[in-house]
Amino acid sequence: GAVVSQHPSWVICKxxxxxxxxxxxxxxxxxxxxxxxxxxxxxxxxxxxSNEGSKATYEQGVxxxxxxxxxxSLTLSTLTVTSAHPEDSSFYICSARGRxxxxxxxxxxxxxxxLTVL
Amino acid sequence: xxSVTQMEGPVTLSEEAFLTINCTYTATGYPSLFWYVxxxxxxxxLLLKATKxxxxxxxxxxxxxxxxxxxxxxxxKGSVQVSDSAVYFCALSVDAGGxxxxxxxxxxxxxxxxxx
Numbered sequence: 001g002a003v004v005s006q007h008p009s010w011v012i013c014k015x016x017x018x019x020x021x022x023x024x025x026x027x028x029x030x031x032x033x034x035x036x037x038x039x040x041x042x043x044x045x046x047x048x049x050s051n052e053g054s055k056a057t058y059e060q061g062v063x064x065x066x067x068x069x070x071x072x073s074l075t076l077s078t079l080t081v082t083s084a085h086p087e088d089s090s091f092y093i094c095s096a097r098g099r100x101x102x103x104x105x106x107x108x109x110x111x112x113x114x115l116t117v118l
Numbered sequence: 119x120x121s122v123t124q125m126e127g128p129v130t131l132s133e134e135a136f137l138t139i140n141c142t143y144t145a146t147g148y149p150s151l152f153w154y155v156x157x158x159x160x161x162x163x164l165l166l167k168a169t170k171x172x173x174x175x176x177x178x179x180x181x182x183x184x185x186x187x188x189x190x191x192x193x194x195k196g197s198v199q200v201s202d203s204a205v206y207f208c209a210l211s212v213d214a215g216g217x218x219x220x221x222x223x224x225x226x227x228x229x230x231x232x233x234x
Contacts, residue, residue, distance in 0.1 A: 004161060034221075043122070043226040044162075044207070093161070107222065109154075109161035 002028045004096050006110035013084055014118055021079045021113045023094030029074035030096035034107070035067075038091040050077050074098070084117045091115075120145045124208050124225035131198055131232050139193040139228045141182075141208035149210040151175075151184055151191040152222070156205040165193075165206070198232045205229050 003026040013019050023033055032051050036044040048064075050056040050071035058064045066088075068080040077096075081088050093112040125140040143149065150169045154162040166175030171186035180195045191208060208225040 041226065044222075044224040046221060046223075049221070095162075106164060109163070111159060111161045 002026075002096075002098075002108045004030075004094065004108045004110040006092075006094055006113050008113060009111065010114040010116075012116045012118065015085050016083055018080055018082045019084055019115060021081075021092055021094075021115075023077045023079070023096065023110050025075050025096040025098065025108070028096075028098050030077070030098045031074065032097050033071055033077040034095045034097075035069060035077075035079050036093040036095070038093060038112070044093060047079075081115065084115070086117045089115055089117045120149070120210060120212060120223045122208050122210055122223055122225035124206075124228050126226075126228070128229035128231060131230070133200055133232055133234050134197045135232075137193070137195040137198045137202075137230070139206055139208075139230070141191045141193065141225055143189050143191065143208075143210050145189075145210055145212055147212040149212045151182070152209045152211070153180070153182055153191070153193050154207040154209060154224075156207065156227075158204070162207060198230075200232045200234055203230055203232045 005024045007022045034049050035047045037047050038044045046059050047062045048056045048058045048069050050069045052071050052074050056069035071077040091112050095107045095109045097107045122143045152167045153165040155165045156162045166177040168175040168184035174183045182191050182193045205227045207227045209222045211220045211222050
């Protein structure tokens with residue numbers, strides 16, 4: 001299957017600072033990337049969908065000014081948590097989809113980024 | 119709205135035991151159903167899927183049957199191994215024609231631990 005990476009795998013920051021998380025598709029072109037958030041013992045909640053070269057579409061209840069998403073290329077999307085607060089501490093997961101050789105078009109997930117805001 | 123409910127974990131089994139993880143769903147359309155597995159330190163991987171009623175998805179000894187009448191997609195394996203220890207997620211998608219291409223709605227995940 002295709003590989004999706006995230007960086008960093010974990011980050012600790014002070015309250016009020018901004019944190020950027022990168023999501024890369026390593027061996028295919030991702031026309032769409034999804035960002036999820038996962039709380040302990042809870043499901044993955046979709047935050048937003050981003051298509052390359054266009055603005056992200058946010059799910060209801062997700063603050064777009066708080067969680068800035070950029071999908072500037074077919075292999076990279078970034079999520080920036082602005083002015084982070086302790087309640088933003090969570091596990092953030094990205095996934096990517098795109099057409100692979102043979103027409104395979106599933107969604108592939110990154111390993112996640114653990115954010116802790118002090 | 120669409121939702122997925124999984125049996126709560128964690129589930130702890132001895133090697134070679136039989137595994138069942140229950141999953142039920144509600145959906146406004148006709149969903150495709152998926153099981154994902156997440157091994158420690160890795161991303162979610164598609165384990166199996168089913169796209170229509172009575173379909174059975176299978177992979178690596180795991181099976182799940184799409185039961186429209188009971189809106190269920192329970193995951194089973196006849197003999198688990200230590201290497202099956204992971205978190206398992208049930209999910210659905212209603213807008214992707216049988217692939218995981220579209221938006222996925224996930225259950226809360228079930229932690230499985232298998233002891234030797």
